[in-house]
Each structure stands twice: as C-alpha cells, then as structure tokens.
Amino acid sequence: MLIALVVSLVVFIAIGMPIAFSMGLASVVALLVDGSVPLIVLPQKMYSSLDSFPLLAIPLFILAGSVMNVGGITTSLVGLARALVGHLQGGLGHVTIITNVLFSTISGSAAASAAAVGSMLIPEMKKDGYRAEDAAVINAAGAILGPIIPPSVVMVIYGAMTGLSIGTLLLTGIGPGILVALVLMAAVAILARRSTLKTYPRAGLADTGRAVWQAIPALIMPAIIVGGIVSGFFTATEAGVIAVAYGVLFALGTRRSTLGQLAANLSDATIVSSSIMIILGGAALFGWIVAREGVPAMIAQWLQATTDQAWVVMLLVLVVLLVVGIFIEPIPAMVMLVPVLQPIADAYGFNPYHFAMVITFGVLLGSLTPPVAVLVLITCKIARVDVNRANRPLIAVFLCLVVALFLIAFVPWISLIAPRLLG
Secondary structure (H helix, E strand, O other): OHHHHHHHHHHHHHOOOOHHHHHHHHHHHHHHHHOOOOOOHHHHHHHHHHOOOHHHHHHHHHHHHHHHHHOOHHHHHHHHHHHHHOOOOOOHHHHHHHHHHHHHHHHOOHHHHHHHHHHHHHHHHHHOOOOHHHHHHHHHHHHOOOOOOOOOHHHHHHHHHHOOOHHHHHHOOHHHHHHHHHHHHHHHHHHHOOOOOOOOOOOOHHHHHHHHHHHHHHHHHHHHHHHHHHHOOOOHHHHHHHHHHHHHHHHHHOOOOOHHHHHHHHHHHHHHHHHHHHHHHHHHHHHHHHHHOOHHHHHHHHHHHHOOOHHHHHHHHHHHHHHHHHHOOHHHHHHHHHHHHHHHHHHOOOOHHHHHHHHHHHHHHHHHOOOOOHHHHHHHHHHOOOHHHHHHHHHHHHHHHHHHHHHHHHOOHHHHHHHHHOO
16 A cells, blocks of 8 residues: 555656645555555545644634735834844845844744745845845745744644644744854855945944834734743634734734735635645645554664664754655645654654754755745746746755754754743
8 A cells, every 4th residue: 555655646746736636646546555444534534634723823823924914014024124234244135034034923934924025125135236036045045934933834733743832842943043044144145245235324223223113013923922822821823813813903003904905815814724724634644544554663663773873863864854845845745754753753862842843944945945946936936037047046045054954953952942941
C-alpha cells in the first residue's frame, strides 16, 4: 500500500494536480490497492482531522490580519520602520524587513505579508534606486517572517497536530524571528553596496515618537494575543476572536474602512482559510496511511541503528526539509513530515518546541525556492519583473537564510529563550 501511495502522489503532482487533491487521491488509490480498509474511512478521517477547536484559530488569525490591513494599519507600520532604520545604508530595504517584522505580529501569514508590504514598498524601493528584482527578493524574504513571529497560522497547525502547547509554540518564534530579521538586514546591506541608493536623514526624537504613537493601535493587538495566551486568560482560538473584534473596532472607529470593505475582506479571508483547510484534510489522509504503515517507527529505528549522534540526525533532517521544500508548499510539507519526524525527535531527545521551530522554518524556506517559490512569484508580480531575473539575488539571500536555519537548529536557546523567560 505504501508503494501505491508514494507512486500515485508523485504521478498526481507531476501532472500538475494541486497538492491537497494529490494527497487525498493518492490515499484513495492506496486503499483501493490494499483492499482491507473500506473507503468510508477516508471522509471520516478527513472530518475528524478538521473537527478541532485549536484549528478555529486559523481563519480567525487570517481574518484579524486582513481586517487590520484594510484599516490602513500597514501605513503606520511603514512609518515606524522608516523612523527606526530608514537612515541605514540600504534605506528602504531595511524598512522593508522591519515592516515585515511589525506586520508579522498581525498577519501570521507569509503570503499576506508579501502582498501587503510589497505593494506599498516595492514601488518606492524602485524609485530609490533598487533594481526591480532586488526589491522583489528582499520583500519575499522579509515576508517569510509572517509565520515565524507570533501569531503564526503554521504554529497553530503544528500544535493541533502534535498536542503541544500552542502558546509555547508561538513564543518559540520570537528569538528566531529576531535572528532572521538581523540576517536579512545584513543581506540588504550587502545588496545595497552594488547600487546607488537614496539615503534618508536620521529621524529625530519627535518624529520617532510620533511614528510610535501612530503605530500603537497595531502594536496593541499582538500584545493582547501573546499576553493573553501566555497568562492563561484565553486560548489561541479565543485570542483569534478577540483579535478580530479589535481589528473591526479599530477599522470602524478610525473610519478608515466601511462595512462594505470589511465584508469584502471577510470573503477573501474565507477563501484563504478554506484553501488551508482543504490542504490539511488531504494531508491528514496521507499522514494517516503513512503512520498506519509504520513508516515513522521504521525511519527512527533505521537512524538509531545507523548513528547515535544527535547532530548527524539533525543535519539529515535539515537536508530533508530543504529538499522537500523545493517541491511542496510549506503547510502540506509540514503536515506530511511532522508525523514522520516527530518520533525521531523523541528518540534522540530533541526538545519538541525547538524541533517544531526547526521544521517550521525549514519548510518555510520552500516559499523562496523554485519551482514553488510562491512568495517570489507574488513580489515579482508586484515589481513587474520576470521571475527568472530574481534568481541571482535570490541565491545570495537564500544562502543567508540557510545559515540562519543552521543556527536555529544547532543553537536551541535561540528558540527557547522567550518561552523560558516568560515561564
């Protein structure tokens, strides 16, 4: 049955079928070949995998970020970022990274960050002297912070799959998010040396204070979400409800959006949420068959028989994450790999929350690598540049992110410092 599952999955992906349907139909083929399990089990497994209270946080976080964006909050975040780092060499490149850091505390989604921040800053970066492909790559790389810094849709999915504390998982993204931002700013400084770019004067204390004041409404929401979850006042799902309510009140209270705009935003968030749920349903079927065939246990036993060195196993895991990310989008890749890799983490004594961040960041890098490279496709479309022209600057930025991945993997305290400090 396992051979039929893998072969049919490869065939379906090769003919261009969406990954969610590829995994679901591969599961059907596998059960038909086996013949010992009735097909009625498939819809039951799909339904039970999605019938989860923690998963309700996904559409709520997506809607909250969408509502805050339509309320004009991105403008205030750009202003704050410009006041903080606009004077550095590379100007708007650094502003792009910091804006993505700030926007990540609202959106929880890489694609949303790429579209929202990119649409505002890529045209401005081009005016300042950035090549279109450089501007696109910097924005795409910065958008990867969306699912790392809390709130994170990907971490909610991971917690729902493994039973780990979603609040703790969200906190593990703070340290790596800061590290990745610093690495990307270093990459921007390198890219900036190749071009003549406009520089901005250092913002004065009054200008910085004004920018902070204007951004406070945006900064309150992540404080409510993370603070409430960590303190135990509410769960991640309940935090999503509060975030949506806050976003709606802010948008209507400031009169930056109308009820009609909010309704249109609701439909957009519904479409995005539905696509994620379809992926999770198909991946759940695939993962169930893989687990039923004992693949995780077999791999763990093989590794234990091959080596007793934890660092060697971690290195192999990183290679697997980078290779799989080339071909499969982050969420389905994570849902497919977690049931296989989690027993390995347990067998070698890896901290489960640190290991969760390694897997999450590893599969997220697939958003930047062809042929998937969904973030690069989004930003190149905004920059109006052929995606092939982005390959050269992308290689340099991607290698910087791989260095960050290895640091996160082999220095666990980067991921664990925030959860430990906050108890």
